[in-house]
Amino acid sequence: MTTSELIRLLRKNLLLILAAALLAAAAVFVLTMNARQQYTSRALVSTGVISAFSIESPSANGKVDRDYTLSELENLIAVATAYETMEELSTRLLARYLTLDKPQKLWLSPAAFGQIQELPLDGIPEQFRTLSDEQQVMRLAEYYRSREEPNALQEVIYSDEEYFGIEYLQQQIKVYRRGNSDLLEFVYTTTDPAVCQRSLEILIDIFMRRHAELKKSNTSRVVDYFSDAASASAQRLQQAEEALLKFHTENNIINYYEQTRSIAYRKEDLDELYFKEKMVLESSQASLSRIEQQLGNRARLAELNAGLIQKREQLSRVSAQLAKYDLLGGEQAPSSAERRHLAGQIETARQEIQAYTQEVYDFDQTPDGIATQNLLDEWLKLVMETEQSQARLGAIEERQSEFEAIYGQYAPWGSQLKRIEREIGLAEDAYLEHLHSYNQAILHRENSLMSSRLKVLDAPYFPQDDDGQRLLFVLAGFLAGAFLAGGGLIGAAFLDGSLREPRTAALQTGQEVGAAFPFLARPPKGSRKEARQQAALERSSALLAQMVRFETLAVPGKPVCVLIASTRQLEGKSFLALQLTRALRQEKKRVLYLYPIHEGDSRHQGMPPPAHPDNCPYRAEEDTMEKIRANGLNWAVATGAHLQDYDFLLLEAPALLGGWSPVDILGQFHLALLACRANRSWTGADQQALHSLRKALNCPVKLALNGVQIDVLEDYLGGYPSGTG
Numbered sequence: 001m002t003t004s005e006l007i008r009l010l011r012k013n014l015l016l017i018l019a020a021a022l023l024a025a026a027a028v029f030v031l032t033m034n035a036r037q038q039y040t041s042r043a044l045v046s047t048g049v050i051s052a053f054s055i056e057s058p059s060a061n062g063k064v065d066r067d068y069t070l071s072e073l074e075n076l077i078a079v080a081t082a083y084e085t086m087e088e089l090s091t092r093l094l095a096r097y098l099t100l101d102k103p104q105k106l107w108l109s110p111a112a113f114g115q116i117q118e119l120p121l122d123g124i125p126e127q128f129r130t131l132s133d134e135q136q137v138m139r140l141a142e143y144y145r146s147r148e149e150p151n152a153l154q155e156v157i158y159s160d161e162e163y164f165g166i167e168y169l170q171q172q173i174k175v176y177r178r179g180n181s182d183l184l185e186f187v188y189t190t191t192d193p194a195v196c197q198r199s200l201e202i203l204i205d206i207f208m209r210r211h212a213e214l215k216k217s218n219t220s221r222v223v224d225y226f227s228d229a230a231s232a233s234a235q236r237l238q239q240a241e242e243a244l245l246k247f248h249t250e251n252n253i254i255n256y257y258e259q260t261r262s263i264a265y266r267k268e269d270l271d272e273l274y275f276k277e278k279m280v281l282e283s284s285q286a287s288l289s290r291i292e293q294q295l296g297n298r299a300r301l302a303e304l305n306a307g308l309i310q311k312r313e314q315l316s317r318v319s320a321q322l323a324k325y326d327l328l329g330g331e332q333a334p335s336s337a338e339r340r341h342l343a344g345q346i347e348t349a350r351q352e353i354q355a356y357t358q359e360v361y362d363f364d365q366t367p368d369g370i371a372t373q374n375l376l377d378e379w380l381k382l383v384m385e386t387e388q389s390q391a392r393l394g395a396i397e398e399r400q401s402e403f404e405a406i407y408g409q410y411a412p413w414g415s416q417l418k419r420i421e422r423e424i425g426l427a428e429d430a431y432l433e434h435l436h437s438y439n440q441a442i443l444h445r446e447n448s449l450m451s452s453r454l455k456v457l458d459a460p461y462f463p464q465d466d467d468g469q470r471l472l473f474v475l476a477g478f479l480a481g482a483f484l485a486g487g488g489l490i491g492a493a494f495l496d497g498s499l500r501e502p503r504t505a506a507l508q509t510g511q512e513v514g515a516a517f518p519f520l521a522r523p524p525k526g527s528r529k530e531a532r533q534q535a536a537l538e539r540s541s542a543l544l545a546q547m548v549r550f551e552t553l554a555v556p557g558k559p560v561c562v563l564i565a566s567t568r569q570l571e572g573k574s575f576l577a578l579q580l581t582r583a584l585r586q587e588k589k590r591v592l593y594l595y596p597i598h599e600g601d602s603r604h605q606g607m608p609p610p611a612h613p614d615n616c617p618y619r620a621e622e623d624t625m626e627k628i629r630a631n632g633l634n635w636a637v638a639t640g641a642h643l644q645d646y647d648f649l650l651l652e653a654p655a656l657l658g659g660w661s662p663v664d665i666l667g668q669f670h671l672a673l674l675a676c677r678a679n680r681s682w683t684g685a686d687q688q689a690l691h692s693l694r695k696a697l698n699c700p701v702k703l704a705l706n707g708v709q710i711d712v713l714e715d716y717l718g719g720y721p722s723g724t725g
Contacts, residue, residue, distance in 0.1 A: 005501075008711040009493055010486055017485040024481025025474050032473050039193040039465075043186040043200050044458035045207075047076055050182040073177050076184060079214065080175045080207045086166045088137075089203050090157045094164055095136035096198075105194065106462070112163065112192040119156055119164075163195050173203065183457065193463045200460035208454045226438035233431035240424040247413075247420060256417050260410055267403045274396045281389035288382040308356040315349035318342055497681040501712040505705050508682040509690065514551075514673065514702025515544040516717075517572070517579070518710045536710050537579070539717050544576075544704070545583035548648075548671060551700060555670045559592065559646040563672040563697070564704075565653040567689040571675040572706035577652045578609055580673075589647040594618055596654050614646070656689040666696040678707045 010017065049072045079085065096107075103113040144153040160167040174187045186204060190196045253259065321342060499505035502513040518536040523529040552560040564577045577593060584591045593615045609615045643649070651669070654660055674690065676682075694701055708716070 004715065005493075005712070006490065008709075009489055012709070012711060013485075013489050017482050017489070020485035021478045021482035024484070025478035028474050028477030036191045038189050038191060039196050039463040040187060040189040041193070041196040041200050041460045041463050042188075042458070043204055043456065043460040044178065045184045045186065045204060046455045046457050047073065047182045047184060048453055048455070049073060049076075069182065073182065073184070076211065077175045077177070079211055080184070080186070080203070081170065081173065082210075083166065083170075085203070085206055085210060086169045086173075087157065088206050089169060089199065090164050090166055091137055091140050092202050092206070093195075093199060094153075094156070095133065095140050096202075097163075099136070107194050107198060109192050109194060112195055115162070119152075119161075163190065163192070163199070169199075173199075186460070188460075197460045197462045204456060204460070211454060222444075223438065223441045226434055226441050230431060230434040230438045233427060233434045237424065237427035237431050240420065240427050244417075244420045244424060247416065251413060253413070253417075256410075256413065260414070263403065263406055263410065267400075267407075270396060270399055270403065274393070274400065277389055277392050277396060281386060281393060284382050284386040284389055288379065288386055291379045291382060308353060311349050311352045311356060315346060315353065318345045318349060499676055499678050499680065499682060499705060501678065501708055502705055502716050505676065505678070505682075505703060509676070509687070509703060511674065511690065511701060511703045513705060513716075514547050515576070515704040516540060516678075516708050516713055517576070517704070517706050518713050519678070519707040533710060536713055536717065540713070541579040541583040543717065544580055545587065547702065548580065548584075551702070552670050558644050559649040560671070561649045561651070561669045563651050563653060563666065563669040563699075564675065565656060565672060565693060566675040567656045567686040568680075569655045569658055571655070571677050572704075573652050573675045574609065575706065576673060576675045576704050577650050581609075581615075581650060584648055590614065590645065591648045591650060592616070592643075592646040593650045593652070595652040656693060657685060663696055666693075667698045669697060670699050672697050672699055672701045673704045674701055675704045675706060678705050678709075 049069055097116055100108060100113065100116075103110040108116070140153065144151060144157060155161075156164050157166060159165040160171070162168055172189050176185045176187070177183070178185050186200055188196050188200050188203075190199070247253070248256075499508060502516050505511075506513050517540045518533060520533060520537070521529075523533060548560075548562060552562075562580070564573050564580075566573050574595060577595065581591050581593050591614060593609065593612075595609060595615070595617055597617045597619055651662070651665075653662060672693070674693070690701075
């Protein structure tokens with residue numbers, strides 16, 4: 001079915017569709033007369049998923065990850081409509097409304113108050129009203145959760161009880177995403193406007209709190225982990241630093257590397273000094289050896305000097321004693337023998353001194369004639385330098401021994417210090433890494449809390465009027481009735497197996513459609529419908545005559561013989577023949593029209609043809625066949641006329657499935673028209689009869705469809721003449 005056919009079908013049955021829609025709307029109106037009014041309240045919450053500022057990556061602000069946004073908004077909707085959320089909402093609503101003594105406009109209407117008073121809530125303690133709001137919620141939760149057997153409170157909460165049942169709340173509370181934004185719209189529809197508003201307010205509070213707890217719990221575990229890791233790393237770092245401090249304190253180390261560097265520098269200086277001093281000593285010793293060789297035995301010189309001094313002292317002592325004796329007189333004067341003895345000692349001393357002096361003088365000159373005084377001075381100097389160098393070398397060697405001991409002490413300290421420093425480095429790296437991760441986790445948590453901080457843009461309002469659901473139901477009923485009626489008509493059209501229109505007739509019969517005539521109703525005289533119907537009839541007749549002329553252009557001589565047949569009776573053959581006859585005669589063509597009448601009946605079974613000398617009946621009986629065999633088509637010509645005097649001969653044959661048929665003359669026709677009604681289906685018998693007719697004919701067969709709806713026929717005819725609509 002094409003679009004134009006569908007439009008025509010609906011337009012034709014518009015009144016029926018409207019009647020069905022109105023009937024359905026009236027039924028819905030009657031059925032909803034006693035229904036309670038519905039009130040709807042809405043709220044708008046900003047999630048900040050898209051519009052929030054990111055402190056983690058400020059440069060990324062303005063960039064939106066579509067998949068992340070959709071996932072985050074779906075999670076928010078899931079939290080808002082979660083079962084536990086509705087359970088807490090139900091508990092808080094019950095805790096609040098059970099404490100009301102009377103209806104309050106902003107909390108509960110009288111009808112809803114009476115409905116709540118009828119709830120079977122047994123077992124609630126009397127002191128329940130004196131508790132705070134949070135205590136009331138906790139007591140109710142403990143009451144219906146602690147019971148192993150079902151109680152009245154559980155039956156109210158875990159049911160579809162209006163206002164409080166979880167199933168009811170899940171059905172009536174809807175959470176949507178507002179367009180492509182990051183806003184969530186909460187919608188609640190119920191029969192009490194105050195309950196509607198208050199329920200949404202409590203739900204949004206629960207939703208925002210649970211969302212914050214969820215976000216915080218998701219990130220707090222990570223923050224706690226890195227906090228513990230950073231604390232453990234800091235403790236290990238502190239222990240390693242204390243071990244380093246203890247090591248420095250026990251070993252009197254201020255700065256190991258500076259100290260070892262200083263020791264190394266000092267040892268290098270000491271080694272250099274040692275080598276220099278060694279060279280000085282060796283030089284001094286070599287020079288001293290050479291001078292001693294030049295001086296010879298200088299030990300004797302010392303002995304001579306010592307002996308000379310001794311003799312001089314002896315001479316001085318003896319001379320002093322002698323002089324003393326000379327000064328003494330009297331009894332104290334020495335004897336001559338003593339004086340001679342002293343004089344002899346003096347002379348002996350002089351001689352010895354003279355000998356020593358001569359020998360000393362001999363030592364003052366070298367064998368080479370060089371004065372030995374200079375060599376002695378040089379020798380003495382070299383002796384002193386040698387002694388000093390040896391003393392310094394001893395001190396240096398002692399210092400070197402000390403440095404070796406220091407090196408032996410500092411070498412193991414270096415490896416121990418390296419190990420401690422490695423431990424400190426590892427502990428410090430671990431601490432810094434954990435501290436960085438801890439800061440990042442805190443930053444992520446704060447960013448998550450900031451970026452997903454919910455804010456109520458439009459708070460739930462108190463609905464003053466009902467939501468017009470009854471009107472919507474009536475409108476839905478109207479539309480449903482219209483759709484059902486239209487759908488039924490469309491389904492019936494699809495299931496309709498009739499020929500209906502030229503294209504369908506051609507597909508079902510396998511025969512080309514040569515003509516199509518409209519369904520002729522009886523509209524009011526002078527109406528637009530009558531004019532349209534008449535125009536369609538005239539156009540169809542003209543096209544039929546035109547088709548017949550085109551199909552028989554190649555026929556030599558006259559007359560052109562046209563067979564008008566049908567598979568069944570009452571298919572419109574006579575109507576078709578009369579329309580073709582009239583159209584051809586209007587073109588000044590002479591047409592012989594032969595129509596059948598049955599034996600015992602002088603009337604034509606179809607539409608009676610108008611009186612005309614060229615309209616001739618014939619009996620559909622065996623005698624006619626004998627005449628046809630004897631004279632051919634000339635049997636039907638009136639006396640005094642000839643067949644060649646006619647331009648067209650139209651023979652209306654009896655129904656092919658009716659029994660008798662002029663088979664002997666079928667081969668003489670130049671064109672055959674098969675009349676069919678558009679409102680019937682094509683069967684196998686019709687197809688077999690058509691097959692037999694085609695075998696008997698030697699001319700083309702065209703299908704002529706009768707009773708086609710005018711709207712359908714318009715496409716086939718290509719419109720109507722101007723002024724007919």
